[in-house]
Amino acid sequence: MMMEVRLYILQRLSAVVMAPLVIVHLMTILYAVRGGLSAEEILARTEGVTIWTVFYGIFVLAVSVHAPLGMRKILVEWAGVSRAWAGRLALLFFAGLIFAGGRAVLAVAGVLT
Amino acid sequence: MAQNNEDMLTVRVWRGADEGEFQSFRVPSRENQTVLDVVTEIQRRQDPGLSYRFACRVGVCGSCAMTVNGRARWTCRTHIRSLSGGPITIEPLANMPRIRDLACDMTGFFDKWGKAGNDFTSARSRQDTPAQVDPLSPQRKQADAAIECINCGVCHASCDVVKWNDEYLGPAALNRAWSLVNDERHTEKKTTLEAALGPGGCSNCHSQGNCMAACPVGLSPTRSIAGLKKMSLLAMIGIE
Amino acid sequence: MIRRTDTPRQTAGYIAFALHRLSGLALAVFLPFHFLVLGLAIEGEARLNEVLTWTEQPLVKFAEWGLVVLLTLHLILGVRVLLLEWAPWQGHLRSGWISGGIILALLTGAGFILGVM
Numbered sequence: 001m002m003m004e005v006r007l008y009i010l011q012r013l014s015a016v017v018m019a020p021l022v023i024v025h026l027m028t029i030l031y032a033v034r035g036g037l038s039a040e041e042i043l044a045r046t047e048g049v050t051i052w053t054v055f056y057g058i059f060v061l062a063v064s065v066h067a068p069l070g071m072r073k074i075l076v077e078w079a080g081v082s083r084a085w086a087g088r089l090a091l092l093f094f095a096g097l098i099f100a101g102g103r104a105v106l107a108v109a110g111v112l113t
Numbered sequence: 114m115a116q117n118n119e120d121m122l123t124v125r126v127w128r129g130a131d132e133g134e135f136q137s138f139r140v141p142s143r144e145n146q147t148v149l150d151v152v153t154e155i156q157r158r159q160d161p162g163l164s165y166r167f168a169c170r171v172g173v174c175g176s177c178a179m180t181v182n183g184r185a186r187w188t189c190r191t192h193i194r195s196l197s198g199g200p201i202t203i204e205p206l207a208n209m210p211r212i213r214d215l216a217c218d219m220t221g222f223f224d225k226w227g228k229a230g231n232d233f234t235s236a237r238s239r240q241d242t243p244a245q246v247d248p249l250s251p252q253r254k255q256a257d258a259a260i261e262c263i264n265c266g267v268c269h270a271s272c273d274v275v276k277w278n279d280e281y282l283g284p285a286a287l288n289r290a291w292s293l294v295n296d297e298r299h300t301e302k303k304t305t306l307e308a309a310l311g312p313g314g315c316s317n318c319h320s321q322g323n324c325m326a327a328c329p330v331g332l333s334p335t336r337s338i339a340g341l342k343k344m345s346l347l348a349m350i351g352i353e
Numbered sequence: 354m355i356r357r358t359d360t361p362r363q364t365a366g367y368i369a370f371a372l373h374r375l376s377g378l379a380l381a382v383f384l385p386f387h388f389l390v391l392g393l394a395i396e397g398e399a400r401l402n403e404v405l406t407w408t409e410q411p412l413v414k415f416a417e418w419g420l421v422v423l424l425t426l427h428l429i430l431g432v433r434v435l436l437l438e439w440a441p442w443q444g445h446l447r448s449g450w451i452s453g454g455i456i457l458a459l460l461t462g463a464g465f466i467l468g469v470m
């Protein structure tokens with residue numbers, strides 16, 4: 001029982017964490033897209049600015065949990081994948097997102113070059 | 114009663130088991146007629162070999178549930194004139210194996226009912242006085258909102274998740290589990306809750322609400338399952 | 354997609370579920386690409402700008418518009434699910450959130466288009 005309950009709570013929790021982050025993200029997108037996107041503009045906003053690093057860091061963590069858990073259900077319900085394999089694939093997806101997302105956060109923070 | 118073509122209904126009835134086909138019948142259209150009346154007329158006057166279930170025929174037992182024009186319903190409570198015109202299609206309830214014609218195998222449905230921890234256990238025996246349960250207590254109100262289920266299987270047949278995930282216990286089983294965990298007499302609440310929160314349990318529900326739209330008794334398994342979900346958080350942090 | 358002759362079609366609850374799941378699926382597919390593009394900042398501004406210039410194409414802008422709409426929709430339909438499961442039961446499935454969500458998503462999309470033009 002406990003695993004299913006934990007995963008269910010994690011899914012809802014990651015959603016609650018992300019709701020305000022998504023709102024801020026959408027507002028940022030609508031603002032940033034004006035006059036075209038440019039690396040200079042994006043990096044000027046994010047490089048060395050702790051609040052953005054923390055913001056996107058939490059965002060990446062939350063979405064890396066949330067998206068694979070959603071995919072897990074789709075795999076079982078619509079793709080006929082077994083629960084065991086759906087769980088493994090979800091875990092893989094989680095690892096990939098954490099890695100690529102964490103890398104992206106550090107990249108735009110100017111920490112990695 | 115005059116029986117020209119306009120007074121006849123075309124009815125497509127499933128024949129066979131999981132493998133089978135529809136067979137068409139023509140039945141006189143009458144002023145007051147339910148789908149069960151139509152099925153009965155076919156079996157009595159046209160094909161005695163047609164298999165179907167019914168019992169009370171007055172809308173209290175749930176035995177006559179079938180799929181009518183794509184929706185699970187009690188056929189004794191479905192008036193022909195409430196259906197959109199054209200041929201009427203009648204099949205067994207969905208999400209359960211077909212035994213013969215309009216009868217489906219409900220063994221799996223009752224198995225899942227059991228697997229949801231739905232054995233009521235009491236600390237009292239027949240020698241004890243009856244339990245005094247306040248009908249207005251919040252717990253009892255929750256239980257009462259879910260208690261009228263008669264296991265007709267209509268919600269189970271209507272649930273997409275039941276169709277997609279054969280481990281899912283389904284709305285009826287979980288609705289019953291909810292009524293039991295709110296029953297102050299039930300001594301095995303923890304067992305019931307564990308079953309309802311397990312892999313086949315309430316976390317599989319996506320709140321689509323097919324069950325509450327279909328329930329002929331007006332119950333809302335969606336609501337009961339939401340209640341179970343809330344309890345899952347408490348269960349996780351160790352409060353029962 | 355899935356043959357559904359035996360469940361009530363097009364109930365509000367099903368529409369909400371379908372939109373929520375499909376938008377989530379689209380976003381999940383998009384996400385790895387999003388992270389990889391942003392990760393190009395490691396290779397310097399010029400490299401990132403190369404890709405950002407590529408995104409100026411109308412077809413890509415249309416896809417971006419779609420993602421903005423789907424993200425907004427997924428958020429609002431997700432909040433609806435949270436309310437259904439955790440807020441006091443209201444006796445109905447909060448279907449107002451569905452049309453409200455679609456409208457707000459399209460409005461956000463309009464805001465995106467205005468910004469892009």
